[in-house]
Amino acid sequence: MKTLIKISWRNIWRNRSRSITIITALILGLMGGVFSASMRLALEEQQFEDTIDNQISHIQLHHPEFIANPEAQYYIKGGLEIASELSDRDDIIVASPRAVVDGMIASANMSSGVRIKGIDPEIEARTTGLDELITEGTYFSENGRLPSVVIGQALADNLNSGVGSRLVLTFQDIEGEMVSSSFRVEGIYKLTSKSFEERMVFVNFPDLNRIIGENDIVTEIAVVIENPDDYRDVAGIISGLYPNTKVRHWADLQPALYYSLEVLGEALIWILIIIIMAVSFGLLNTILMSILERVRELGVLLSVGMKRRKVFSMIVAETTIIAIIGGVIGLFMSWGMIEILGNTGVPIPGAEGLEDFGYASVLYPRIETAFYFEIAVVLVFFAVLASIYPAWKAIRLQPAVAVRQE
Amino acid sequence: MKTVIKTTDLSKVYTETAVPVHALKNVTLEFKQGEFTAIVGPSGSGKTTFLNVIGGLDKPTGGNVVIDGVDIATMKESKLFDFRLRHIGFVFQAYNLIPVLTAVENVSFIMLLQNRPKAEMEERAKEMLEQVGLSDKLDVRPGKLSGGQQQRVAVARALASKPDFVLADEPTANLDTESAFNLLDIMAKLNREENITLIFSTHDQRVIERARRVITLVDGAVATDEHFERN
Numbered sequence: 001m002k003t004l005i006k007i008s009w010r011n012i013w014r015n016r017s018r019s020i021t022i023i024t025a026l027i028l029g030l031m032g033g034v035f036s037a038s039m040r041l042a043l044e045e046q047q048f049e050d051t052i053d054n055q056i057s058h059i060q061l062h063h064p065e066f067i068a069n070p071e072a073q074y075y076i077k078g079g080l081e082i083a084s085e086l087s088d089r090d091d092i093i094v095a096s097p098r099a100v101v102d103g104m105i106a107s108a109n110m111s112s113g114v115r116i117k118g119i120d121p122e123i124e125a126r127t128t129g130l131d132e133l134i135t136e137g138t139y140f141s142e143n144g145r146l147p148s149v150v151i152g153q154a155l156a157d158n159l160n161s162g163v164g165s166r167l168v169l170t171f172q173d174i175e176g177e178m179v180s181s182s183f184r185v186e187g188i189y190k191l192t193s194k195s196f197e198e199r200m201v202f203v204n205f206p207d208l209n210r211i212i213g214e215n216d217i218v219t220e221i222a223v224v225i226e227n228p229d230d231y232r233d234v235a236g237i238i239s240g241l242y243p244n245t246k247v248r249h250w251a252d253l254q255p256a257l258y259y260s261l262e263v264l265g266e267a268l269i270w271i272l273i274i275i276i277m278a279v280s281f282g283l284l285n286t287i288l289m290s291i292l293e294r295v296r297e298l299g300v301l302l303s304v305g306m307k308r309r310k311v312f313s314m315i316v317a318e319t320t321i322i323a324i325i326g327g328v329i330g331l332f333m334s335w336g337m338i339e340i341l342g343n344t345g346v347p348i349p350g351a352e353g354l355e356d357f358g359y360a361s362v363l364y365p366r367i368e369t370a371f372y373f374e375i376a377v378v379l380v381f382f383a384v385l386a387s388i389y390p391a392w393k394a395i396r397l398q399p400a401v402a403v404r405q406e
Numbered sequence: 407m408k409t410v411i412k413t414t415d416l417s418k419v420y421t422e423t424a425v426p427v428h429a430l431k432n433v434t435l436e437f438k439q440g441e442f443t444a445i446v447g448p449s450g451s452g453k454t455t456f457l458n459v460i461g462g463l464d465k466p467t468g469g470n471v472v473i474d475g476v477d478i479a480t481m482k483e484s485k486l487f488d489f490r491l492r493h494i495g496f497v498f499q500a501y502n503l504i505p506v507l508t509a510v511e512n513v514s515f516i517m518l519l520q521n522r523p524k525a526e527m528e529e530r531a532k533e534m535l536e537q538v539g540l541s542d543k544l545d546v547r548p549g550k551l552s553g554g555q556q557q558r559v560a561v562a563r564a565l566a567s568k569p570d571f572v573l574a575d576e577p578t579a580n581l582d583t584e585s586a587f588n589l590l591d592i593m594a595k596l597n598r599e600e601n602i603t604l605i606f607s608t609h610d611q612r613v614i615e616r617a618r619r620v621i622t623l624v625d626g627a628v629a630t631d632e633h634f635e636r637n
Binding site for chain 1 (some may be wrong): 458460461463464484487488489490491492494496498499500502504505506507511515516518519
């Protein structure tokens with residue numbers, strides 16, 4: 001076995017430039033594959049963080065009518081108790097009860113349509129991390145004469161307002177009557193999505209309920225679950241527990257995001273398959289050429305009594321060694337690349353305009369350690385697969401003919 | 407003397423061509439232990455086919471080849487590999503050393519396939535290279551050796567595992583006169599000292615003049631079979 005590997009090793013370096021070329025192709029292929037995967041993961045994480053973690057959460061509960069008519073009258077009966085019960089479940093981290101109404105926000109000289117969310121600041125902080133998104137002012141920590149409102153940076157720009165500005169919110173109360181109230185901007189948050197910044201404003205839950213005209217009106221419960229992959233199962237359970245509510249998971253709430261991530265994931269798999277196939281064919285070609293160049297030598301091995309399976313193993317070993325060399329260097333270089341780009345970020349050309357849709361203009365690629373091992377195993381597997389044809393060609397040689405081959 | 411190889415009515419017909427080619431026709435021969443035999447004849451007379459068949463590299467169409475009491479004509483291919491490994495040494499016209507192995511590794515190679523102990527293998531390989539006058543080239547790869555030196559390594563490789571007989575197909579064809587004589591001296595010496603049966607196919611008069619037995623094949627049949635008293 002040792003000699004077999006020794007021969008394989010030396011055979012690889014008989015044509016140094018050819019072996020280096022295929023090893024380089026392996027390295028670049030791996031780096032390309034890892035880069036694609038890391039960018040996909042970065043995009044997925046950014047999308048999850050911005051859209052799901054910071055905005056919609058994994059699951060939402062509403063009154064069934066609220067979805068078509070987002071009015072206070074369509075509130076969830078016993079909403080606070082439901083949120084409390086959900087928060088106590090092991091598969092749920094937190095459930096945030098909200099009073100949500102659509103309305104208008106106006107500064108001294110501008111106005112805009114907004115969705116007003118009455119929140120419990122402490123619970124909301126654990127649900128969407130809104131407190132950490134504040135870039136100016138504070139997060140519901142002041143007790144001023146006017147109730148506090150937290151608005152997005154884009155809305156603040158549109159309204160030409162800032163922290164401390166007085167804004168007027170107008171919306172329908174529980175009876176359907178238009179009501180208005182003044183608020184003071186306490187904090188300004190910033191997210192990737194400008195449309196979210198322009199549309200979502202946050203006030204204290206009791207402040208909004210007071211203006212709506214009822215106590216403890218909950219029109220929306222946002223749920224963060226323990227294991228994000230289980231969102232469909234948990235949504236199904238909640239739906240069973242509270243049949244009078246409309247339970248939707250993030251894929252229902254953001255189908256475009258769901259499909260873009262699915263398509264991206266699918267595309268990534270195909271990109272990886274194509275890269276590995278291309279590299280494998282390159283490897284196959286290299287080994288096949290090396291077999292055709294040494295037909296006579298292989299004929300000698302078979303003539304003197306080297307068993308066909310040993311010749312087969314020798315060819316497979318050659319391919320595997322090349323794959324291991326290329327794989328180890330490639331993975332090491334990929335790791336280095338991800339370490340660097342994960343810190344510096346990768347600017348996405350032309351993505352500035354996509355921020356309205358929640359896409360970041362800079363992504364920070366990263367990859368799970370397990371992926372390196374997975375791709376290494378896949379690479380070696382395909383390398384062994386690629387060696388089968390040349391090895392099969394080698395063992396089909398007729399020794400008496402092969403030893404006389406020019 | 408012990409019979410090493412016995413062929414009876416050996417025939418070989420190649421049917422791949424439009425007209426079948428009768429490469430061997432009822433060849434019946436016996437080779438004794440320690441013989442130094444040259445198989446001669448014009449091109450296409452069946453010399454190489456005969457060596458291939460008695461070397462287990464090709465199957466005869468008819469007849470049998472008995473080596474060490476075993477008919478290899480009917481042996482399965484998988485067993486033939488092992489049989490060749492343990493009983494037959496080969497020397498090829500184009501040397502055919504393994505280019506990535508050094509001289510000593512090339513000579514050890516067959517013993518390695520036979521799973522001989524490492525120490526024995528190394529000792530025997532060095533001894534054989536010494537016998538062929540290449541004790542200073544142990545760690546040199548074939549690419550850095552002359553044609554004559556490569557063929558001497560090939561002879562050392564063929565004989566190192568002490569096979570029952572060695573088949574040499576035109577071993578001097580690619581060598582200059584001095585190298586050819588040198589090689590023949592070495593092979594004659596090893597034939598005497600190791601008592602190994604040597605069978606050459608050759609056109610080379612220098613080989614024929616050294617052989618103690620000369621078999622002439624014409625059109626696949628034995629035309630003459632002569633014995634000579636030579637040292």
